[in-house]
Amino acid sequence: MKEEWMMIIIGVLLIGIGIGNRMGNISTIHWYQRTKVKKEDEKAYGKAMGNGTILIGAALTIGGGMRFFSWNGWEPVLSIGAILGIGWMLYGQLKYNHGIF
Numbered sequence: 001m002k003e004e005w006m007m008i009i010i011g012v013l014l015i016g017i018g019i020g021n022r023m024g025n026i027s028t029i030h031w032y033q034r035t036k037v038k039k040e041d042e043k044a045y046g047k048a049m050g051n052g053t054i055l056i057g058a059a060l061t062i063g064g065g066m067r068f069f070s071w072n073g074w075e076p077v078l079s080i081g082a083i084l085g086i087g088w089m090l091y092g093q094l095k096y097n098h099g100i101f
Contacts, residue, residue: 007064014057021050034097041096048092055085 017028026034026046037045059081066074093100 001068004064004068007060007067011057011060011062011064014053014060016057018050018053018055018057021046021053023050032101033093036097036099038096045092045096048096049089052085052087052089052092055081055088059085 020028024043024046026037026042026049029046029049034042034045059078062081063074063078066072066077090100
């Protein structure tokens with residue numbers, strides 16, 4: 001029961017961070033990951049990184065809720081959400097930071 005609540009709490013926190021990123025606050029992204037982002041691209045970069053973070057947070061929240069109610073199939077929800085979220089973040093990183101690092 002404890003793991004489900006932790007999944008839900010971490011998921012909600014990630015969704016909140018993602019919303020902040022989408023609104024243009026990229027300070028939650030590690031400074032080294034945003035060193036090459038141009039000033040004019042910061043909003044688009046924040047949007048891409050925020051979307052990925054929201055996807056991962058939503059997958060954690062939904063997966064935790066499914067696990068809490070003992071519904072089967074939470075693993076694929078978590079896996080697919082994490083893969084899509086990381087993919088979206090990689091897209092933003094490569095496009096606006098011109099590389100992963």
